[in-house]
Amino acid sequence: MYEYYEYTGKKEFLEYVYPSIKNYLNLWQVNENGLMDCTVAYPIWEWGDSVASCDYQAIENAWYYFALSKIAQMAEALGYENEKLEFLEKMALLKTSYHQLWTENGYQSQNYEKPDERANAVAVIAGLADKDKYPVIKEILTNSYDSTVYMEKYILEALCKMGNIKEVQQRMEKRYNQMVNGEKACSTLWENWNYESGTKNHAWAGGPLIIMSKYFAGIEPLEKGYETISIEPQFGNLKKIEAAVSTIKGNIKLQAEKSENEVFLHMTVPAKTRVAIPKLKDDSKIIVNEKTVYKKGKPKKNRIAQYDYEDEKYFYFYVESGEYEIISK
Numbered sequence: 206m207y208e209y210y211e212y213t214g215k216k217e218f219l220e221y222v223y224p225s226i227k228n229y230l231n232l233w234q235v236n237e238n239g240l241m242d243c244t245v246a247y248p249i250w251e252w253g254d255s256v257a258s259c260d261y262q263a264i265e266n267a268w269y270y271f272a273l274s275k276i277a278q279m280a281e282a283l284g285y286e287n288e289k290l291e292f293l294e295k296m297a298l299l300k301t302s303y304h305q306l307w308t309e310n311g312y313q314s315q316n317y318e319k320p321d322e323r324a325n326a327v328a329v330i331a332g333l334a335d336k337d338k339y340p341v342i343k344e345i346l347t348n349s350y351d352s353t354v355y356m357e358k359y360i361l362e363a364l365c366k367m368g369n370i371k372e373v374q375q376r377m378e379k380r381y382n383q384m385v386n387g388e389k390a391c392s393t394l395w396e397n398w399n400y401e402s403g404t405k406n407h408a409w410a411g412g413p414l415i416i417m418s419k420y421f422a423g424i425e426p427l428e429k430g431y432e433t434i435s436i437e438p439q440f441g442n443l444k445k446i447e448a449a450v451s452t453i454k455g456n457i458k459l460q461a462e463k464s465e466n467e468v469f470l471h472m473t474v475p476a477k478t479r480v481a482i483p484k485l486k487d488d489s490k491i492i493v494n495e496k497t498v499y500k501k502g503k504p505k506k507n508r509i510a511q512y513d514y515e516d517e518k519y520f521y522f523y524v525e526s527g528e529y530e531i532i533s534k
Contacts, residue, residue: 207275210282213453214430219279226276227288233269239302241269260317263306263324270299271331303333311338311345322349323356326363339367347372350380354397358412365420370441373420377413384410422448422459427479430454434474437481437519470531477526480510481519482533491520492532498522 206222209215234242243265273296280289306312311320312328325342328334334342346364357380364373380398384390389400394410396403419425423437431454438446438461446461455475462469468483482491491499493510499520504512509529513521520533 207279210279211426211429212431214432216282219282223276223279223283226272226279230269230272230276235298238305239298240266240305241299258317260312260314260321260324262314263312263317263321264327266299266303266306267312267324267327267331267333270296270303270333271327273299274332300333303328307338309341311341320345320349321351322346322360323352326356326360329363329366330359343367343369343372347376354395354407354410354412358409358415361412361416362420365416365439370420370439373416374441374443377416381413418448418450422446422450422461423481424448424450424457424459426452431476434476434478435481436470436472436474436478438470438483440483467532467534470529470533472531473528474524475526477523479513479521479523480529480531481521482531484515484517484519485533489520489533491522492534493522493524494529 206218206226210219236242240262243261273292277289277292277296280286280292303312306314308320311325312334313320313324322345325334325345329339329342343364346360347369352360361373361377364370364376381394383398383400384394387400391405393406395405396407396410421439421441421443423435423439425435427433427435431452434452434454434457436457436459438459440446440461440463444463446459448457448459450457452475456473457475458473460469460471463483466485468485470480470482472478472480488502489499490497490501491510493507496507496509498505498507498510499512510522510524510531513523515521
């Protein structure tokens with residue numbers, strides 16, 4: 206629901222759903238160990254992710270922390286400062302308690318036989334896992350294959366958030382190969398990895414489509430409702446990316462190509478955009494619509510692209526709505 210607000214900017218939607226979300230989250234109780242009570246008659250993971258047994262406690266608490274983080278952001282957007290602080294306090298206590306599940310092999314409950322890839326992925330997405338834990342979690346997410354199609358999207362997203370784009374692409378190719386290239390491949394995606402079970406046209410199988418758009422093409426709102434757009438392509442093992450995204454401001458189109466000596470971006474954007482131009486070298490020359498905007502380690506004065514900053518991977522520029530051809534070499 207908060208993501209819907211991020212992509213549309215419709216605050217009235219938050220006002221409508223906020224009371225119900227708050228009431229729902231207050232139903233959960235804390236055990237003596239500081240974690241949420243996840244004892245229910247029929248755990249949702251027995252339905253939605255039953256390829257292998259699940260670490261219910263680790264998964265549910267990670268999702269609950271994620272939910273708290275989003276309702277805290279809702280409270281901030283709506284001006285409920287006191288309630289925001291209450292949610293942040295709950296988050297801090299839960300994060301401290303959640304770390305009791307950490308082992309040298311990853312997050313793992315005492316009654317579960319091994320670190321669950323799904324739990325560790327959600328811990329990353331929710332912000333429970335600090336960066337010093339990423340190497341261990343990366344090993345889990347690149348070597349475990351217990352998740353169903355339902356949860357696979359979150360495995361991929363966690364790897365993206367940790368910066369492992371090549372590993373995401375390799376896992377995606379391995380996991381979805383039979384759906385796309387196999388003898389029983391359809392024009393749609395399957396509900397389960399096994400063709401013989403479930404429907405052959407299931408929405409939750411489309412996780413990679415979100416991953417490719419949001420992380421490979423790097424298209425997402427920088428400000429609510431796409432008031433400002435962010436485009437930050439991550440090639441990984443790819444040499445070429447093409448994407449089109451429909452937004453509340455209009456359509457975004459991107460073509461990106463990368464060679465050893467040059468990166469080329471052709472984009473059409475309906476609003477102000479911060480574009481991250483991949484850095485081939487520190488003294489790259491950047492040309493926007495045939496105008497040099499960066500050369501010999503310094504931005505050049507121009508009326509097309511406003512230099513913002515740079516890091517070890519990208520040069521960041523702002524451009525207004527329009528069509529652009531960008532070359533970095």
